[in-house]
Amino acid sequence: MHRVIVCGEGPLAAAIAQALRDATLDVIATADATGVERAIGTVQTRGERIDALVTVPPNRTAEETILATPEAMWDDIVDRHLTAIFLACKAVVPHLIAGGGGAIVNVANAAAYGRGHRVAESASHGGILAFGAALAYDHFNDRVRVNTIVAGDAARPGDIAPVAAFLLSPEAEVMSGSILDVGNVAYQGGR
Amino acid sequence: MVIIVTGGTFGIGRAISLTLARDGHRVVAFGLESRQPSSVAEHGAATLPAEAATLGLHIDALEADVSQADDVRRVVDFALATHGEIGGLVNNAAIGPLGTILTTSQDVWRRVVDVNLKGAYLASKAVLPHMIARQRGVIANVGSGGGWGKPNMLAYSASKGGMFALAAALAYDHAADGIRVNTVVPRPATLTGMSLGRIGGDMNRYRPAPAAVGRIGTADDCANVVAFLFTPGAAGLNGAILDAGSLPHQGGPVPAPP
Numbered sequence: 301m302h303r304v305i306v307c308g309e310g311p312l313a314a315a316i317a318q319a320l321r322d323a324t325l326d327v328i329a330t331a332d333a334t335g336v337e338r339a340i341g342t343v344q345t346r347g348e349r350i351d352a353l354v355t356v357p358p359n360r361t362a363e364e365t366i367l368a369t370p371e372a373m374w375d376d377i378v379d380r381h382l383t384a385i386f387l388a389c390k391a392v393v394p395h396l397i398a399g400g401g402g403a404i405v406n407v408a409n410a411a412a413y414g415r416g417h418r419v420a421e422s423a424s425h426g427g428i429l430a431f432g433a434a435l436a437y438d439h440f441n442d443r444v445r446v447n448t449i450v451a452g453d454a455a456r457p458g459d460i461a462p463v464a465a466f467l468l469s470p471e472a473e474v475m476s477g478s479i480l481d482v483g484n485v486a487y488q489g490g491r
Numbered sequence: 492m493v494i495i496v497t498g499g500t501f502g503i504g505r506a507i508s509l510t511l512a513r514d515g516h517r518v519v520a521f522g523l524e525s526r527q528p529s530s531v532a533e534h535g536a537a538t539l540p541a542e543a544a545t546l547g548l549h550i551d552a553l554e555a556d557v558s559q560a561d562d563v564r565r566v567v568d569f570a571l572a573t574h575g576e577i578g579g580l581v582n583n584a585a586i587g588p589l590g591t592i593l594t595t596s597q598d599v600w601r602r603v604v605d606v607n608l609k610g611a612y613l614a615s616k617a618v619l620p621h622m623i624a625r626q627r628g629v630i631a632n633v634g635s636g637g638g639w640g641k642p643n644m645l646a647y648s649a650s651k652g653g654m655f656a657l658a659a660a661l662a663y664d665h666a667a668d669g670i671r672v673n674t675v676v677p678r679p680a681t682l683t684g685m686s687l688g689r690i691g692g693d694m695n696r697y698r699p700a701p702a703a704v705g706r707i708g709t710a711d712d713c714a715n716v717v718a719f720l721f722t723p724g725a726a727g728l729n730g731a732i733l734d735a736g737s738l739p740h741q742g743g744p745v746p747a748p749p
């Protein structure tokens with residue numbers, strides 16, 4: 301494990317990038333799947349490879365019950381919270397397979413367990429959990445590990461970043477398809 | 492940190508004891524020296540300190556039964572007398588006789604629940620006052636994919652499912668005391684006294700499960716994840732389940748190689 305793309309913006313993406321640099325990894329920070337593709341292209345041009353991808357979700361932007369969620373808003377939230385993860389992973393998986401394997405960590409938030417006034421966001425983040433497991437199954441024999449962190453409501457970037465670094469480390473190399481709650485008793489959605 | 496490892500003298504527990512000692516912790520391991528139901532583990536306490544010494548490490552190993560409150564108290568008293576504190580506990584001790592509800596006798600059921608689930612309760616109960624007094628502590632449970640329910644593992648599944656809930660309940664109750672309680676799930680069929688015992692000790696019948704990195708999983712894999720829980724980087728983990736098993740979390744079979 302040497303070179304990692306961190307895909308996402310904000311304090312959490314920055315904290316994860318820093319934790320990975322502290323673990324002596326070469327970090328490429330990107331905002332979206334287009335950036336992931338560009339980074340892969342650049343690295344390939346140098347005859348090098350990417351070993352891992354970490355995706356970080358965008359911040360919450362709206363209060364939305366189903367009644368207050370027009371179709372366009374649903375599409376926008378699912379695009380930014382779920383489809384963006386799909387596209388980033390889709391860009392990197394063939395590259396990881398070609399390199400003999402790799403690791404992906406997707407960070408979801410606690411809306412994955414369902415949260416009020418966050419209908420589209422909940423659906424998106426619940427989707428990230430199932431998407432990660434499906435990806436882990438499909439590429440198990442390609443040695444591509446896929447794990448998902450659920451950032452609990454009270455979890456701070458400093459709580460999450462070292463866990464992401466651990467999941468990319470050799471000590472976690474048998475972990476794939478797992479969902480790891482970070483934050484206080486967030487598994488059950490508690491706070 | 493001073494860490495007590497139940498069942499820490501053999502199998503996954505032994506790997507955990509050695510890994511924690513390697514990381515600089517003072518480890519007090521205990522287990523039973525005679526063979527337990529459906530296990531080939533024996534004489535672990537007699538051999539662990541010497542193995543640790545060959546690695547330049549020190550581990551205290553005692554014989555004690557985790558299902559007996561007096562035995563657990565004796566281990567806790569030893570740890571306090573020897574090291575002056577207890578900062579960590581690994582609830583690892585377990586037995587895993589196979590069987591459906593039709594083939595599981597009341598005696599087997601009771602012994603499995605007593606060792607796997609009541610043992611975790613007794614050990615946690617014994618160490619918690621010392622952790623609360625210092626307002627910090629780390630408890631790691633070794634769970635099992637059986638905790639989500641598996642065929643022909645009735646009593647074992649029930650005991651391990653109970654451990655998930657026990658850990659989460661402890662995590663809620665003592666978060667404000669600065670104590671973190673998490674559970675690590677090892678790979679199925681990790682080679683141990685338990686997995687070998689389930690096939691009558693016959694290595695020819697052993698079918699290891701491949702890990703996601705294209706090799707066979709070992710007890711050290713689980714030990715590495717447990718060891719992470721005792722590092723500052725795990726400060727944000729409480730009440731969590733860390734699945735070191737590659738996919739049984741979701742209950743699904745691991746895909747066969749093409």
